[in-house]
Amino acid sequence: MKFNGTESYVATDDLTVAVNAAVTLERPLLVKGEPGTGKTELARQVAAALGLEMIEWHIKSTTKAQQGLYEYDAVSRLRDSQLGDARVHDVRNYIRKGKMWQAFEADAKVVLLIDEVDKADIEFPNDLLQELDRMEFHVYETGETVRARHRPIVIITSNNEKELPDAFLRRCFFHYIRFPDLDTMQRIVAVHHPGIKQALLTTALTQFYELRETTGLKKKPSTSEVLDWLKLLLAEDLGPEDLKRDGVNALPRLHGALLKNEQDVHLFERLAFMARSQRR
Numbered sequence: 001m002k003f004n005g006t007e008s009y010v011a012t013d014d015l016t017v018a019v020n021a022a023v024t025l026e027r028p029l030l031v032k033g034e035p036g037t038g039k040t041e042l043a044r045q046v047a048a049a050l051g052l053e054m055i056e057w058h059i060k061s062t063t064k065a066q067q068g069l070y071e072y073d074a075v076s077r078l079r080d081s082q083l084g085d086a087r088v089h090d091v092r093n094y095i096r097k098g099k100m101w102q103a104f105e106a107d108a109k110v111v112l113l114i115d116e117v118d119k120a121d122i123e124f125p126n127d128l129l130q131e132l133d134r135m136e137f138h139v140y141e142t143g144e145t146v147r148a149r150h151r152p153i154v155i156i157t158s159n160n161e162k163e164l165p166d167a168f169l170r171r172c173f174f175h176y177i178r179f180p181d182l183d184t185m186q187r188i189v190a191v192h193h194p195g196i197k198q199a200l201l202t203t204a205l206t207q208f209y210e211l212r213e214t215t216g217l218k219k220k221p222s223t224s225e226v227l228d229w230l231k232l233l234l235a236e237d238l239g240p241e242d243l244k245r246d247g248v249n250a251l252p253r254l255h256g257a258l259l260k261n262e263q264d265v266h267l268f269e270r271l272a273f274m275a276r277s278q279r280r
Contacts, residue, residue, distance in 0.1 A: 001050055009038070009045040010187045018175035019046055025173060028114075028132055028154035030164075033177030036222025039157040042177075043113040046155065054111045055152075057099035063120045065127030068098040069137050069146075091141045100131060104148040112152040118162040125168035133171055180223060182209065192227050193234060203240035204230060207252055216267050221258040229257040 005011035
């Protein structure tokens with residue numbers, strides 16, 4: 001069972017090594033990187049490449065670790081008891097299986113994605129330590145222990161919004177997805193926009209990387225955003241000459257696909273103003 005990337009996902013050598021090492025060690029793969037660098041998509045592509053079912057658990061700020069195991073609906077059971085419903089005699093009728101329970105009881109190995117773990121409370125990773133380590137948990141309401149039939153491939157993503165506990169990190173194989181260099185980006189673009197002309201691609205990516213390196217930029221545009229931008233350029237049938245910027249207009253064409261807050265737009269407007277002032 002080896003991952004080497006897919007036709008629709010360009011995986012660098014160090015990323016494929018990380019995935020395969022985590023699979024061999026049977027440890028969760030913790031993937032960090034800028035938003036938009038393909039962390040979530042990686043899990044989907046690993047599942048596709050290995051021919052496995054995928055179970056996705058998307059974490060929110062209000063998500064509790066217990067929800068990944070199961071939830072006991074005591075309110076519904078109380079209401080049914082008041083109505084004389086016979087279902088109240090079996091507590092299992094009021095237990096909802098979480099994503100980890102689904103992964104543990106699957107008939108074959110699956111890929112379990114725990115997406116954006118850093119969105120939750122700081123105690124969230126610690127609350128999953130034993131379950132991820134032993135691949136089992138106890139259901140207090142029924143007295144049963146749920147054990148993984150087949151140890152899932154666990155991929156955990158983080159946008160680095162919070163520091164994760166050391167005890168949690170020790171149990172993971174870690175990989176940081178670096179922002180793609182120019183050659184890797186060209187390979188990624190070739191997958192998504194195979195018909196793009198080289199002249200347009202060279203001009204657009206040169207401008208894109210210059211934009212990312214602009215001092216004072218609050219949010220650097222990501223891989224997903226440059227792909228959207230190129231899609232718009234192709235839809236508008238723009239050529240390399242249409243992307244040329246001067247001191248009069250420092251903003252790139254269709255900049256709304258790249259710049260996602262007003263501070264960054266104002267930054268380029270100020271740069272244009274300063275360039276015009278220096279010409280006078």
